[in-house]
Amino acid sequence: MMSDGVTELIEASGIAPQNGERRRGIDRVIMLLEALLRHRAPMRVGDIARMIGAPRSTTYEIVNSLLEAEMLENVGTEGYVYFGRAMHLFGWAYSHHNAHYRRILETLDRMAAETGETVQLCGLRGNKYVVLDCRDSPGPFRISSDVGVEVSIPWTASGRLLVGHMSEEEIKNFIPAGDYKLPDGRVIAPEEFFADVALARRQGFSETAALADRFTWCMAAPIHDGHGAINKTLCFVLPVDTPEVRRGELLSLLRERARGLSLVGG
């Protein structure tokens, strides 16, 4: 028996498990790490092999190399591996190397402390939306999405800002057609989405209520990079029944802080 519900993911991943194809170790490594990220839990070598469409023997070899480098580590009694300490160091180095990003993270901390709400930093990864970092509200149960998980752009408030620089035509080519379908089955008409994008661009912020799920009110404000483009967004994830007055206050704060983080063009 396969130890997991992994088979669906193999097919979903779209990686053609073409037979007889030989691939480079580097590419295997990249595929492996991304598979691990999507799965979000330790995996066994056999399952990894299936997931990335690599021979078992090759996968063992690669995993052992990465284990030795501490990019992966064993977890649990046997067989399971997950990201290792080295990854943490690399990631930490990434997020602290540039002053702008550090400033953003500090703002994130401050906003979370001041408001007690869930705050996120969002961006694009390919043609998907991802949460780059977040500070969750202190309650025991929270409404949030995991850092690094790819989500369809039309499901999010931030997504409406992040494609703001594109024409309708460009957006149409950029976002996969299936991404307009919400998790609950509803479908967003592309025209409606384009209108949202235009509105977000005019307003300088974007809000969605009970869109990707029934419980959240999301508001996002753009962080402009040096060239005036929108690279990242700052975002509150609120309970949908948050009073309007408070929403207004939070929106003001959000826009102010996002403006403060934007770089004015060279």
Next chain:
Amino acid sequence: MMSDGVTELIEASGIAPQNGERRRGIDRVIMLLEALLRHRAPMRVGDIARMIGAPRSTTYEIVNSLLEAEMLENVGTEGYVYFGRAMHLFGWAYSHHNAHYRRILETLDRMAAETGETVQLCGLRGNKYVVLDCRDSPGPFRISSDVGVEVSIPWTASGRLLVGHMSEEEIKNFIPAGDYKLPDGRVIAPEEFFADVALARRQGFSETAALADRFTWCMAAPIHDGHGAINKTLCFVLPVDTPEVRRGELLSLLRERARGLSLVGG
């Protein structure tokens, strides 16, 4: 001229730049990332090549692959590269991965796959409740609590089961007085909580509606260890508006699976 004071580091690194040796791409990648980490600043491809003792052509190839995977990214006007966003995501995954995976994983996976709901494995850690593991329902935003975060026992359904073996007196000594106060300010009367505990023990399960927050219906069933004690629970976290019929089905499934995982006496 070498663009940096890198030469010293090459020697300091201890990597023998043996000539004529051929190395695998994977090993090059590992050396490259570690070199970047040691250097703690963006580097140019030429310097990287010298630093890891690799041919320039090879280094370009590798760097380009890693750039495409966003494990590296270009920084500055030209030529410099440093860790990329993917590294941040991998590192985040590492540091948010708390120990206790592994044991009841399969059941957790299967239940999540079968029902599409959020399933958790819960236990005690000192006099607090913790989520030991969870499988979240699909969908981008979810209602959940972080694995490993300590929560007051009276706020949870599982908590009512986990203290089931104690007398009222023991419970009173065990749970800090402040823990009866909910996040929204309401206070649970200790007597009411004791009654809940007794009910949970008689029923063999426990449910709470909109307790720790306004959006969740929690149901928990006990996993008995070899001595008949309850030290873990299986738990569904549902939207509070889940229809009663479905709740009934899920509760049955939950109790059945929890019973299946319980160990019958030594």
Next chain:
DNA sequence: CACTTTTGTCCGGTATTTCAGACATCATGT
């Protein structure tokens, strides 16, 4: 301006690495 160093890209050959398959051991389930 002449001179040197570096950058980024391309190419063909071969030393290597990936791959397929086999095998002994464990687990799991019937």
Next chain:
DNA sequence: ACATGATGTCTGAAATACCGGACAAAAGTG
């Protein structure tokens, strides 16, 4: 007990990824 499937390790062989080297263009130096 038997059948099935997964794990971890090896091996030989062939496809190819890496290497060395060459080149034009750019950038620094005197």
